Amino acid sequence: MKSYRKELWFHTNQRREFINITPEVEKCLEESGITEGLCLVNAMHITASVFINDDESGLHQDFEVWLEKLAPEKPYSQYRHNGFEDNADAHLKRTLMGREVVVAVTKGKLDLGPWEQIFYGEFDGKRRKRVLVKIIGE
Numbered sequence: 099m100k101s102y103r104k105e106l107w108f109h110t111n112q113r114r115e116f117i118n119i120t121p122e123v124e125k126c127l128e129e130s131g132i133t134e135g136l137c138l139v140n141a142m143h144i145t146a147s148v149f150i151n152d153d154e155s156g157l158h159q160d161f162e163v164w165l166e167k168l169a170p171e172k173p174y175s176q177y178r179h180n181g182f183e184d185n186a187d188a189h190l191k192r193t194l195m196g197r198e199v200v201v202a203v204t205k206g207k208l209d210l211g212p213w214e215q216i217f218y219g220e221f222d223g224k225r226r227k228r229v230l231v232k233i234i235g236e
């Protein structure tokens with residue numbers, strides 16, 4: 099069995115951002131030389147997500163509105179976690195959007211559905227953060 103590991107770094111300009119990382123994950127798969135197996139992609143930070151969904155800007159705005167309804171950023175004082183930090187909402191948003199995805203690798207390609215794209219979801223940005231890509235197989 100072959101095994102491949104890589105960290106992808108991100109530094110967003112805004113507090114919250116969605117970035118389509120499918121091309122970068124495809125590059126990892128190519129580098130790995132693995133043609134049959136599994137590809138795990140996970141955020142290495144507890145205020146960021148990796149998720150799969152449609153690359154459609156309206157939907158991304160809907161996610162933003164939905165997440166702000168469930169875990170509004172402000173007022174900061176509403177959260178017990180906020181003392182030295184102001185990112186309680188980001189922890190909650192990360193929990194809602196998930197930590198990781200696993201994609202099947204078939205014939206050297208990510209075996210995604212027709213509209214599936216892999217996203218990095220940043221909820222407390224403006225600093226360097228990482229995503230782990232781990233691919234195992236033959």
Ligand code: ZN
Pocket residue numbers: 179183185186189
């Ligand atoms: Zn925190």
